[in-house]
Amino acid sequence: MGRWEPNARARLEQAAMELFQELGYTRTTVEGIAARAGLTERTFFRYFTDKREVLFSGSANLEKLIIEAIEEAPKTTAPLDSVASALEATTPIFEERRAYARKRRAVIAAHAELRERELIKLASLAGAAAASLRKRGVAAPTADLAAEAGIAVFRNGFERWVDDKLQRPLSAHMQAALKELRAVTAGTGSSSPRRRTTNTSRRKRTRTQRSV
Amino acid sequence: MGRWEPNARARLEQAAMELFQELGYTRTTVEGIAARAGLTERTFFRYFTDKREVLFSGSANLEKLIIEAIEEAPKTTAPLDSVASALEATTPIFEERRAYARKRRAVIAAHAELRERELIKLASLAGAAAASLRKRGVAAPTADLAAEAGIAVFRNGFERWVDDKLQRPLSAHMQAALKELRAVTAGTGSSSPRRRTTNTSRRKRTRTQRSV
DNA sequence: TCCTTGATGTCAGCAACTGACATCACCATA
DNA sequence: TATGGTGATGTCAGTTGCTGACATCAAGGA
Numbered sequence: 001m002g003r004w005e006p007n008a009r010a011r012l013e014q015a016a017m018e019l020f021q022e023l024g025y026t027r028t029t030v031e032g033i034a035a036r037a038g039l040t041e042r043t044f045f046r047y048f049t050d051k052r053e054v055l056f057s058g059s060a061n062l063e064k065l066i067i068e069a070i071e072e073a074p075k076t077t078a079p080l081d082s083v084a085s086a087l088e089a090t091t092p093i094f095e096e097r098r099a100y101a102r103k104r105r106a107v108i109a110a111h112a113e114l115r116e117r118e119l120i121k122l123a124s125l126a127g128a129a130a131a132s133l134r135k136r137g138v139a140a141p142t143a144d145l146a147a148e149a150g151i152a153v154f155r156n157g158f159e160r161w162v163d164d165k166l167q168r169p170l171s172a173h174m175q176a177a178l179k180e181l182r183a184v185t186a187g188t189g190s191s192s193p194r195r196r197t198t199n200t201s202r203r204k205r206t207r208t209q210r211s212v
Numbered sequence: 213m214g215r216w217e218p219n220a221r222a223r224l225e226q227a228a229m230e231l232f233q234e235l236g237y238t239r240t241t242v243e244g245i246a247a248r249a250g251l252t253e254r255t256f257f258r259y260f261t262d263k264r265e266v267l268f269s270g271s272a273n274l275e276k277l278i279i280e281a282i283e284e285a286p287k288t289t290a291p292l293d294s295v296a297s298a299l300e301a302t303t304p305i306f307e308e309r310r311a312y313a314r315k316r317r318a319v320i321a322a323h324a325e326l327r328e329r330e331l332i333k334l335a336s337l338a339g340a341a342a343a344s345l346r347k348r349g350v351a352a353p354t355a356d357l358a359a360e361a362g363i364a365v366f367r368n369g370f371e372r373w374v375d376d377k378l379q380r381p382l383s384a385h386m387q388a389a390l391k392e393l394r395a396v397t398a399g400t401g402s403s404s405p406r407r408r409t410t411n412t413s414r415r416k417r418t419r420t421q422r423s424v
Numbered sequence: 425t426c427c428t429t430g431a432t433g434t435c436a437g438c439a440a441c442t443g444a445c446a447t448c449a450c451c452a453t454a
Numbered sequence: 455t456a457t458g459g460t461g462a463t464g465t466c467a468g469t470t471g472c473t474g475a476c477a478t479c480a481a482g483g484a
Contacts, residue, residue: 008432029471040434042473043432045471046432049472051470051472116331120331123327145365145389145396149361156353156360180353183354185393220462255463262441
């Protein structure tokens, strides 16, 4: 197994995170990352297709988890509920490394190239979730929208979780986001949404802040 | 005004689209684009920050339209309805250039870098829409989710519109997507969603195919 | 002991992008 | 009408991300 120093991949990832925090994304060079990991630029590109990719190696694992969770759910579960519970099944992963998640998120938020990469990873998750739903007989358009809605809930809940000074659990934030989404989409869509809608959203907001 | 050949920007955009279609994105070089437009690589980078950006100059305009439409809507309108109608206000732009939209979409779909860029543009639209909603007094979490839901509907409707052999209008596809989203999020979220949900989505699917 | 194998290094090269400076067409205005 | 300013473009050199081709080197097996 280990003829050279082991865990080259992990070493590269850690070196990258450190340098991104120290110098920022643009000013850290791939050569620098590799050097800190005791490797060569060329080797970096054997592990990661991209300079960006070094921050996203976990997403493959995440995708697998989500797919499995959707497939394991009882087939009678409503599409969006399948997705929501699958996403909730992934929360322990993040909960274990809250501090790391914060740092990583700060780095990503600071650079557009990284935000792009994150978005496409999330889109990929949505695509995988939609495919899983279709496998269970959900119609394609329904599956797509349920998956995208689920991912929106995930993103939203994740953001609130990372910023939450009270450190309430991620799953609670995600549930709150889901409730909120349901409230938002519950409107009539056409006739006289006057007071009713306004009240609904106000009530929802308060309720969210209490329950999370 | 025009001392040199006018419309350098437009020339670059057109040259880029042509070359992307002829050679694909990776095999066309910025130098090649500039040459076809009668300009220099350096000049290309004065108009576009990126090789990718040459395909997305319209998004600023789109963002402006959406913001205006949201701000003009009556303040009693529900958040998601504001967003939906704002998006619908943009449909004529696409409807005018359906053929172009198809080509462009094919180019983007074929290359990950371009898909990333498109995703961040859409995220930017969602952010702008959310900001507009907040300006009207909508609570932040509600605004975010309404905006994201709206964008999901937009994407979804757009995809269906582009692929629709019957060439039904974009706005109809978007309305259908919105209905579908409402159906998907209408579930209970917890207790015995058995038959009920399944039936709902099936009914929804049929209704969609008929009404669009 | 030799040979295979997989991880790494070396080197050359292209293309995306940037900064600094030059040029050139037009316009105003003296 | 000459002159000088201005904004769009060109030129050039340089960095960095990324790739292909080939060399090397440390195990482990025949």
